[in-house]
Amino acid sequence: MTSADGTGFDTLAIHAGQEPDPRTGAVNVPIYATSTYAQDGVGGLRSGYEYSRSGNPTRDALETLLAALEGGVRGLTFASGLAAEDCLLRTILAPGDHVVIPDDAYGGTYRLFAQVLGRWGVTFTPASMSDTDAVAAAVTPQTKALWCETPSNPLLGIADIAALAGVARAADVLFVVDNTFASPYLQQPLALGADVVVHSTTKYLGGHSDVVGGALVAAEAELGDRLAYHQNAMGAVPGPFDCFLVLRGIKTLGVRMDRSCATARLVATMLSQHDAVAEVLWPGLATHPGHEVAGRQMRDFGGMVSVRLAAGEQAAVDLCGALSVFTLGESLGGVESLVEHPARMTHASVSGSPLEVPADLVRLSIGLETADDLLDDLAKALG
Numbered sequence: 001m002t003s004a005d006g007t008g009f010d011t012l013a014i015h016a017g018q019e020p021d022p023r024t025g026a027v028n029v030p031i032y033a034t035s036t037y038a039q040d041g042v043g044g045l046r047s048g049y050e051y052s053r054s055g056n057p058t059r060d061a062l063e064t065l066l067a068a069l070e071g072g073v074r075g076l077t078f079a080s081g082l083a084a085e086d087c088l089l090r091t092i093l094a095p096g097d098h099v100v101i102p103d104d105a106y107g108g109t110y111r112l113f114a115q116v117l118g119r120w121g122v123t124f125t126p127a128s129m130s131d132t133d134a135v136a137a138a139v140t141p142q143t144k145a146l147w148c149e150t151p152s153n154p155l156l157g158i159a160d161i162a163a164l165a166g167v168a169r170a171a172d173v174l175f176v177v178d179n180t181f182a183s184p185y186l187q188q189p190l191a192l193g194a195d196v197v198v199h200s201t202t203k204y205l206g207g208h209s210d211v212v213g214g215a216l217v218a219a220e221a222e223l224g225d226r227l228a229y230h231q232n233a234m235g236a237v238p239g240p241f242d243c244f245l246v247l248r249g250i251k252t253l254g255v256r257m258d259r260s261c262a263t264a265r266l267v268a269t270m271l272s273q274h275d276a277v278a279e280v281l282w283p284g285l286a287t288h289p290g291h292e293v294a295g296r297q298m299r300d301f302g303g304m305v306s307v308r309l310a311a312g313e314q315a316a317v318d319l320c321g322a323l324s325v326f327t328l329g330e331s332l333g334g335v336e337s338l339v340e341h342p343a344r345m346t347h348a349s350v351s352g353s354p355l356e357v358p359a360d361l362v363r364l365s366i367g368l369e370t371a372d373d374l375l376d377d378l379a380k381a382l383g
């Protein structure tokens with residue numbers, strides 16, 4: 001994957017938006033810890049900055065970098081992934097509008113639609129994003145957007161981005177792709193027809209479990225401008241230190257993803273041969289229903305692996321507690337491997353909804369530890 005001028009992904013990750021500091025030559029973007037900027041006379045801005053909610057050089061560098069990595073025209077960053085989603089939805093929707101959402105969306109995304117935007121008069125229909133016809137059938141005259149997450153959290157469902165872009169175009173609705181699980185290193189939704197990409201930068205982009213953040217990247221300037229207006233008007237911006245952490249994390253995104261994907265393949269293969277495991281959900285397995293589509297639209301199959309335990313819910317909970325190299329905790333995409341029980345943890349908010357996740361499911365985020373240590377940990381914990 002390269003930029004329009006042929007520059008490789010890893011070169012962009014290290015250099016786009018990150019020219020050495022013009023004053024000192026510092027190779028890293030400085031952390032501009034300032035809320036305001038001195039003016040030379042009223043309205044006399046020295047370099048375009050007036051107040052850090054509206055703009056900050058460290059944040060600008062990250063936003064430029066994200067736009068370059070996703071192949072978009074405008075990147076915007078936020079205090080969390082959900083803040084990014086909220087800004088996007090309240091920019092593009094009005095009361096009475098309808099959205100088609102994944103029937104296996106991240107629990108927090110579902111909660112935003114059901115508990116926040118619902119009260120604001122927005123309706124939604126969950127549909128299986130791996131079934132393009134079902135998505136097209138869920139579109140109504142009130143539909144303004146189609147929201148997709150691929151691979152999905154935590155069921156690792158795969159949606160055909162190019163096919164869904166066709167559905168969105170035919171219905172004249174905005175097409176949003178949450179690219180958090182893949183990262184722009186593995187998948188570039190804008191090139192496949194998406195209008196805007198969403199990220200929780202908390203995950204692979206930050207990559208070290210030390211920051212919470214979110215981002216949007218727009219394919220077109222007009223939408224980018226509207227989002228930028230709302231980013232400032234709504235105000236959920238990240239601080240400069242958080243932006244610096246994400247900038248630093250992104251420099252190693254490619255090498256981290258390569259290692260994580262390679263170890264995920266070993267873990268998925270080992271687990272699929274284990275008697276205690278009823279099903280392994282990882283798009284790299286030939287048996288995964290989305291394997292062919294994922295192979296077409298992703299560079300590799302990702303570092304997230306979910307498993308369903310043959311003995312049911314208690315076995316899933318026990319596995320979470322029995323691992324020692326994997327840390328039991330929410331989130332994903334960091335250097336350390338994490339394990340969690342979605343039904344009781346990250347996806348508790350979809351309990352009792354059409355998006356409820358199976359209670360026998362365990363989600364693994366494969367980090368960068370020595371692969372054999374992770375395999376041994378799983379083998380011992382499964383017994």
Ligand SMILES: Cc1ncc(COP(=O)(O)O)c(C=O)c1O
Nearest residue numbers: 080081082106153180200202213
């Ligand atoms: C796919 C996906 N999208 C969005 C979010 C929300 O991001 P944040 O936790 O940074 O608000 C998450 C968080 O887990 C996620 O997994």
